[in-house]
Amino acid sequence: MIEIEHxxxxxxxxxxxxxxxxxxxxxxxxxxxxxSGAGKSTLLRMINRLVVPNTGRVLIDGQDTxxxxxxxxxxxxxxxxxxYGLFPHRTVAENISTVPRLLGWDRRRIxxxxxxxxxxxxxxxxxxxxxxxxxLSGGQQQRVGVARALAAxxxxxxxxxxxxxxxPVIRGKAQDDLLAIQRRLGTTIVLxxxxxxxxxxxxxxxxxxxxxxxxxxxxxxDLLTHPAEAFVEQLVGTAERPFRLLSLVTVKxxxxxxxxxxxxxxxxxxxxxxxxxxxxxxxxxLPVTDASGAPVGRISVDxxxxxxxxxxx
Amino acid sequence: xxxxxxxxxxxxxxxxxxGLIGLALVASPFVTYRxxxxxxxxxxLLFDALPPAGAVGTxxxxxxxxxxxxxxxxxxxxLAAASLGLCVIFPAVGVSAGxxxxxxxxxxxxxxxxxxxxxxxxxxxxxxxxxxxxRLGPWGRLAALSIAAGMLALLLLSGAWSDLSLxxxxxxxxxxxxxxxxxxxxxxxxSMGAACLVGLPLGLASHRVPxxxxxxxxxxxxxxxxxxxxxxGILIAPLGYLAANVPLAAALGIRGIGAxxxxxxxFLYSLxxxxxxxxxxxxxxxxxxxxAARGMGLSRRQRLVQIELxxxxxVILAGIRIVLVxxxxxxxxxxxxxxxxxxxxxxxxxxxxxIDLVLLxxxxxxxxxxxxxxxxxxxxxxxRRGGHDRD
Numbered sequence: 001m002i003e004i005e006h007x008x009x010x011x012x013x014x015x016x017x018x019x020x021x022x023x024x025x026x027x028x029x030x031x032x033x034x035x036s037g038a039g040k041s042t043l044l045r046m047i048n049r050l051v052v053p054n055t056g057r058v059l060i061d062g063q064d065t066x067x068x069x070x071x072x073x074x075x076x077x078x079x080x081x082x083x084y085g086l087f088p089h090r091t092v093a094e095n096i097s098t099v100p101r102l103l104g105w106d107r108r109r110i111x112x113x114x115x116x117x118x119x120x121x122x123x124x125x126x127x128x129x130x131x132x133x134x135x136l137s138g139g140q141q142q143r144v145g146v147a148r149a150l151a152a153x154x155x156x157x158x159x160x161x162x163x164x165x166x167x168p169v170i171r172g173k174a175q176d177d178l179l180a181i182q183r184r185l186g187t188t189i190v191l192x193x194x195x196x197x198x199x200x201x202x203x204x205x206x207x208x209x210x211x212x213x214x215x216x217x218x219x220x221x222d223l224l225t226h227p228a229e230a231f232v233e234q235l236v237g238t239a240e241r242p243f244r245l246l247s248l249v250t251v252k253x254x255x256x257x258x259x260x261x262x263x264x265x266x267x268x269x270x271x272x273x274x275x276x277x278x279x280x281x282x283x284x285x286l287p288v289t290d291a292s293g294a295p296v297g298r299i300s301v302d303x304x305x306x307x308x309x310x311x312x313x
Numbered sequence: 314x315x316x317x318x319x320x321x322x323x324x325x326x327x328x329x330x331x332g333l334i335g336l337a338l339v340a341s342p343f344v345t346y347r348x349x350x351x352x353x354x355x356x357x358l359l360f361d362a363l364p365p366a367g368a369v370g371t372x373x374x375x376x377x378x379x380x381x382x383x384x385x386x387x388x389x390x391x392l393a394a395a396s397l398g399l400c401v402i403f404p405a406v407g408v409s410a411g412x413x414x415x416x417x418x419x420x421x422x423x424x425x426x427x428x429x430x431x432x433x434x435x436x437x438x439x440x441x442x443x444x445x446x447x448r449l450g451p452w453g454r455l456a457a458l459s460i461a462a463g464m465l466a467l468l469l470l471s472g473a474w475s476d477l478s479l480x481x482x483x484x485x486x487x488x489x490x491x492x493x494x495x496x497x498x499x500x501x502x503x504s505m506g507a508a509c510l511v512g513l514p515l516g517l518a519s520h521r522v523p524x525x526x527x528x529x530x531x532x533x534x535x536x537x538x539x540x541x542x543x544x545x546g547i548l549i550a551p552l553g554y555l556a557a558n559v560p561l562a563a564a565l566g567i568r569g570i571g572a573x574x575x576x577x578x579x580f581l582y583s584l585x586x587x588x589x590x591x592x593x594x595x596x597x598x599x600x601x602x603x604x605a606a607r608g609m610g611l612s613r614r615q616r617l618v619q620i621e622l623x624x625x626x627x628v629i630l631a632g633i634r635i636v637l638v639x640x641x642x643x644x645x646x647x648x649x650x651x652x653x654x655x656x657x658x659x660x661x662x663x664x665x666x667x668i669d670l671v672l673l674x675x676x677x678x679x680x681x682x683x684x685x686x687x688x689x690x691x692x693x694x695x696x697r698r699g700g701h702d703r704d
Contacts, residue, residue: 050608074610085605089623099609148609158608 001026002047002156002188007056009042016042018212019056024205026155027186029179030217031203033193033235038209040192044158047190048077060156075099078149078157078187082164084141086133092118092144093129099152117147120181139170146178150187159191163198175201196235200244208232220248242308247272251288251299254307260285260298267296275304326442327382327391333435334379338372341428344409349420350478350667356426362409374401375432382439388446395440402432403468410476422478424669451691458687465680478669479676486658486673494677496572497654500647501640501681504576508583508636513629515584516591517617526592533585541578541643545650548574575652579643583636590632594625627697634689641682645674 002024009017017039024030032040045051047058049070058065065073086095096117097110105113118125121143133141142162149157162178163171179202182189193199199206200220207217208231216228224245227233236244251274252267264287265274278286278301285300342356359375360368374397381394410423425433444457474480483490519526539547553569555562567573598621606616648656655674662670 048608050604071610071612074608079605079608081601081604081608083599083601085599085601085603085608087602087606087620088599098611102610102615145605 001059001061002030002190003059003062004043004047005057005059007043007046007053007058009039009046009051009053015212017046017053020209020214021056022205022207022214022217024188024190026188028204029182029189029191029202030205030207031191031193031199032207032209033196033199034209035235036194039212040194040209041160043209044160044190044192047156047158048074048079075103075152076154076156078146078152078154080145080149080157080159080162082161084133084145084165086141086144086148088133091130091132092123092136093125095133095144096148096151098148103152113151117151121147121177123147138166139174142166142170142174143177146181150181150185155188157187157189159189161193162191163193163195171198178202196237196240196244200247208235210235221245224248243272246270246275246304246308249307254303255288255297255299256303258285258298259295260287260300262286264289264293264295265299266291271304271307274299275301278304322386323383324386327384327439330435330439331379331383333431333438334375334382337428337431337435338375341431342426343428344406344413345424345426346413347422347424347478350422350482350669351665354422354424356428357409357413359428362413363405364408364412367405367408371401371405374398378436378439382435388443391439392443392447395436395443398436399433399440400464402429402436404473407468407473407475407477410474410478414476422481422669423476424478451694454687455691458684462684479672482658482667482669482673489657490673493653493655493657493674496652497641497644497647497656497678497681500572500575500579500644500652500654501637504579505583505633505636505640507576507580508587509633511580512584512587512632513591516588516629517595519588520592520595529588530585530592533588536581537585541582541646542649544578544581545570545574548577552577570650570652572647572652574650575644575647575654579640579647582643583640586632586635586639587629590635591625591629594628594632595621597628598624627693630689630693630696634686634693637685637689638682641678641685645678 004023005021007017007020008015020039020043022030032043034040042051046053047065049065060076087098090098093111093114096114100110100113114129115125118128123140123143128136128140128144133144136144142165146157146159146162149159163174166174175198181187191202203220205217206220206223208215208223210231216223216232218226218228223232224236224241227236247270249271250267251265251269251271254271254274255267260283262281262283263277265277267288267290274286278284278299284302285298287295288297288299290296338359341358343359343362344357345354346357347354359372362368363371378394378398381391385391385394406425406429413423414421444454447453449457468474469480475484515529519529536544549569552567552574556568557563565573602620602624603616606620611619644654645656645659647654648660655678658674659671660674662668662672662674
C-alpha cells in the first residue's frame with residue numbers, strides 16, 4: 001500500500017506539484033497521465049526521494065519514506081526510466097544484478113535470479129546474459145531495464161514513460177508483457193505516461209494531472225463516465241469515450257446464449273476488439289468460444305452497443 | 314611511372330609514394346661521406362654507395378616496392394612490400410658505411426643522406442597506410458609495434474650499423490646515452506604521474522562545482538600559452554629562493570636551474586589535458602545512466618567508482634596520451650637549463666654542428682613518442698569495454 005499525502009514541490013515560485021494525495025493498493029497499477037510539464041515525473045521521483053518534497057509525505061505500508069536512508073529506500077523500489085539508463089560498460093547480467101550486488105546477495109543466488117528474470121522476459125540467458133546493451137534492440141533493452149528494476153524483488157515499481165522510446169508495434173507487445181508479468185508477481189506499479197491509450201490499457205486506476213494539480217484519481221471506467229473536470233473530459237477524448245469504455249469490458253460480460261455463423265471470438269477479448277471484428281466481417285453476430293475453443297455463446301452488435309450505453313445511465 | 318598504361322588502376326597515395334621513391338633513387342644521395350665528423354660532406358648515390366651486386370639488388374627491390382605501392386591493392390601485399398623495403402635499406406645503409414669508408418680510416422664519417430631518409434619515409438608511409446587499411450585491432454597494432462621494435466633492436470645489436478656516424482657518436486657516449494635516456498623518461502613519466510595525481514581530483518572537483526570549472530580551465534590555458542623558455546625563466550627566481558632558504562629543498566636537488574624547473578614546467582603543461590579530459594569524460598556520461606544509478610540506490614561514491622569513472626576512463630586516458638606524447642617531446646628542452654635528457658645531445662650537436670649527434674638525441678625521442686602514442690591508443694581501445702560511445 002502506497003499512500004501519497006499532500007505532496008508539494010516548488011522551485012522558487014514555480015510550483016511543480018501542488019498538494020497531491022492518492023493511495024495505491026497492493027498489486028495495483030496506478031497510471032499518472034497528463035500533458036508534459038504537468039508534474040508527473042516530479043511526483044514519481046518524490047516517491048523514491050530523487051526529489052525531496054517541500055511538504056507532504058509518502059508512506060509505504062504505513063512507513064514514512066523520509067525516515068529511511070535514501071539509498072536503502074531505493075534498493076527496495078524498482079525504477080525504470082524512458083531511456084532505461086542501462087550501464088553501457090556492463091553486460092546484461094551485470095546490469096540486472098546491480099541491486100542484488102549492492103544488497104550483498106551471494107553469487108549463486110544472483111546468478112539464479114538473473115537467469116530467472118531473463119527467462120521471465122523471454123530473453124535466452126545463454127544468448128543474452130553476456131551481451132552489452134548496445135548489442136540489443138530497443139525492445140530488448142526495455143525488457144532488460146524492467147528486469148533490472150525487478151531484480152531485488154521490490155514490492156513497488158516506479159516507471160517513468162517506460163515505453164516512450166519504443167515504436168508502436170513493439171510498444172503494444174511490451175505493455176501486454178508487463179501486464180502479464182505484473183499479474184504474476186503481484187508487484188505494485190506507479191507508471192507515468194502522456195499516452196491515454198497506455199493509461200487505459202494498463203491502469204487499474206488513473207490519476208490525471210494538469211498544471212501541478214491532481215484533477216481526478218479514479219478507475220478507468222469512472223474517468224470516462226464521470227469526468228471530474230472539463231480538462232479530464234477533453235484529455236480522455238469525447239469521441240473516443242465509448243470505444244475506450246468498450247475496451248475495458250470483455251466479451252464474457254456481454255455474451256448472449258445461442259450461436260452464430262462465422263469466425264469465433266474468445267471470451268477474453270475486449271468488446272472493442274469484438275465490435276471491430278463484427279464490423280469488419282459485416283455480421284450482426286459472431287460465435288464465442290472459451291480458451292479451449294469450445295463454443296459457449298454468441299456476441300452481437302446490439303449487445304455490444306447496449307453495453308456501451310449502459311454505464312451512462 | 315609515366316610508362317604505365319592507363320588501363321591499370323593506379324593507387325593515388327601509392328603513386329605519390331612511388332614518386333618519392335623514384336626521386337630518392339635517381340636524384341638524391343643515399344649516404345654522405347665526410348672526412349671527419351664536422352666538415353661538410355659529399356653525397357653518394359645508391360649505385361655508388363654499395364658493392365655492385367648489392368647495389369643492383371637493392372635498387373631492384375626498391376623499384377619493386379615502388380611498383381607495388383602504385384599498383385597493388387591488397388593491403389597485405391603492400392605491407393609485405395613496405396616491410397621488405399625497410400628490411401633491405403636499413404641494413405644496406407650500414408653496409409654502405411663500411412663500403413664507403415676507406416680501410417683503416419677512423420676519422421671518416423658516413424651518414425644516411427636525403428635519399429635514404431626519403432626511402433625510409435616512403436616505405437614507412439606505405440606500411441602505415443597498409444596497416445590502416447588492414448584495420449588492425451588494438452592487439453594487432455601492439456603486435457606490429459613489437460615486431461618493428463624487435464627488428465630495430467636486432468639491427469642495432471647485430472652491429473650492422475656500427476660503421477655509421479650515428480653509431481660512432483653513440484659508441485663514444487654509450488654511458489651518458491643511457492643515463493640521459495633514464496633522465497628523459499623520468500622527466501616525461503614523472504611529470505605525467507604528478508599531473509595525474511593532481512589533475513584527476515581537480516577535474517573531478519570542477520565537474521562537481523561548475524563555478525570552479527571556468528576559472529581553472531582559463532588559468533591552465535594561460536599556463537599552456539607560456540613558451541617553455543619563459544616558463545623556465547619564471548621558475549628560476551622562486552626555485553632559487555627555495556633552494557637557498559629551505560634545506561630540505563636543496564637536499565632534494567631543487568635549484569633554480571636543472572631538473573626541478575624542467576619537471577615543474579612539464580607538470581604544469583600536463584595539467585590542462587588531464588583536467589580538461591577528466592571533466593569532458595565525466596560530463597559525457599549519459600544523464601539517464603546517472604539517473605538510473607541514483608534511482609537504484611547507488612551512493613555518490615558507488616556511482617563515481619562503478620559508473621562515472623569507468624565510463625569516463627577512455628577519455629581520461631586520451632588526455633594522458635596527449636600528455637605523454639607531448640612530454641616525451643618537450644622533455645628535450647630540459648637540457649637547455651641543465652635538466653638532462655636526450656635534449657643534451659641535441660643541443661651539444663647543434664653547438665658542434667655535428668648533425669649525427671643531434672640525431673642521437675632526436676631519433677630516440679621521436680621513437681619513444683611514436684611508441685607511446687601507439688601503445689596508449691591501443692589501451693584506450695581496449696578500455697572501451699562493450700564498444701560503447703563510439704560515435
